[in-house]
Amino acid sequence: MVKAFFGIREGRFIDPSDSRGVLVDCTGELRLNLLVDKIGRERFKDIDGVIVYEDSVTDFLDLFLGKRAPGCVLRVGSRGSEEGAGREWAEKLVVNALRRDFSALIYRLTIGHEDERLDSSSMSAMTMLSTVCNEYELPLMAEVAPRGERVTRENYVDCVGLAARMAVEAGASVVAVPFLGDPEVFRKVVDAVKTPTFLIDPLCGYTLLKPRSSLQETVRSLLEAGLNGVILGPSLARSRNPDKLLADMLSIVHGGAGVGCR
């Protein structure tokens, strides 16, 4: 596992004591109000970080007050706002995120499009964001998503490896990658990026490979392969017992607990 360098912001969503974290993505199927309804406010405080849109923080500000509140990671670019992204766009985003005291930005780097200009546009936005983020010392998380028409089941793992490395070279401080099947394949990606790496929720729409075992089992095996943590989303939204799932994840990721031990 790659030990993260801990500034104050990184430390708000990755626990410095073990370099691990459990994040919950509230920008997709699972929304912040739904999450709180499902798990309750007390359990919410146990989460390391929450991925949100800017408005969510304003609407649910009381959830983010106090030192025990989860770190807040701002989702960038999923609403097409990175179109024609330049320095001005990036700087406005970063400054606004810092004003509101977000702990990091998360940007989805997409590659594999038939029209390679889309790959280029995504990479360009990523690079511009990371340049400005580095200037302002705001961590940038790259969510690696090979989802273009040229991505196939055969080249999927290589596409993920390529995109993850591209993100790191562009300056991402944390990467999030989809499930890759074999833990050894995962280990190779982690070794190649040498940057804290999170697993994207395997039930997320754009992940091509799906695990056969339970999420708990999957995460446990990937932790051994160097994983720093997990980003939960649809799995929590669809779980019959989301509170238990989250408790299990926190226990497995931070406590080194085996599956079903909690």
Place this chain on the structure above:
Amino acid sequence: MGVGKRVRLSRILDPSDGRGLVVAADHGLMLGPIKGVIDLESTLRKVIEGGPDAILVSPGQARRLRHLFAGKGAPAMLVRVDWTNAFRDKTYTLPARGIEFCRVANVKDAVKLGASGVVTYLFVGFDGEDEHASMVEEFAEECRLWDMPLIVEPLPMGPKVTKANYVDMVKKAVRKAVELGADLLKAPYTGDPYSFSEVVKDASGVPVLVLGGYRAKSLRDSLEVISEILEAGASGIVFGRNVVQHPNPSEAVRLMRAIIHEGKTVADIVKSRLKPPLRLRVNPDSCTGCLICLSACSFAHEGVFQPAKARLRIDYDEEKHSYRPYVCILCGSCVKACPTGALTIDPETGGLRLTAELCDGCGACVEACPVKVVKLSDGKPLICDLCGGLPECVDWCPTGAIYLEGVGQG
């Protein structure tokens, strides 16, 4: 107030009670390597064990030691953004000849570091007052831009400040800081809860934290001050030397935290730290003969200010022109002499205990007392019960001439 300010302020003032415990550790910037901040990292590690809400550091140390502020529940980082020579009195190298000040960081730097607030002085009472206010105004503008809480330290400073006008100057400085845009104040204690509650009122709802100033005589003194200022409406403290120069900084913070966040009283804390058997001890050289101890004792036990009914005495030595307190030494002579078993030793405190119904008022205890502090009143002996563990004579003695042995350090 913007989202950023609210989120950051919630790391300084606990949202559950609106109170904050801040430790100042920026002394090196103004005073050089004074005790407690020489190996700052090691001191701060101990401070953090105690659970402060926030720690104030200089910009250089903020960057160097930022790993100490990482993680959920870690203290919030506050960054000092200005410098002054005003605190270098004659005991320091290069005592200040006049008041100088300058900015040492900007708010953007503090935002980049992940700080939750910036701190600046605001002096009133010297010729450069307007210039100083302009600097604070600039910081306020930057803070508005970055949604960063501005913590202003309004202080009477300079030749226009006298003992007579000090409280008014504090009020003036506090109000000026509020008008300039302070989100939180770090104000000096005016010395009494009444005048300080007026300072809090003058702050018009801006939370007031009280600074510690010079090192208090004991941790108990610091705790008493904290109790007073909370009663007067303050939202907490920003203590520096009383923590970083304490022999056990983590314990100091823990006890301060107990009062600020857990609703404990000083008496609760002192009692919890008693390690029986307790013993009253005296330091005759410190006794001024004020007799407060006698009044406190008689009032606590008999409800009257009557030194004759106190369970201790003060002797005046005419040759040496000095006073000497005599307190119960808990030798047990009275217990041994008691023919009815009315006097026993309290196993919890080690003090004496009287079972009144067994006492026949024979006076054997009075005769047996080697220091002559046991006396009869209405046919019953007046004996020292150590006030259940918190002796009033110790509590009220202004010079520490009477003290308690068996209480934890501090």
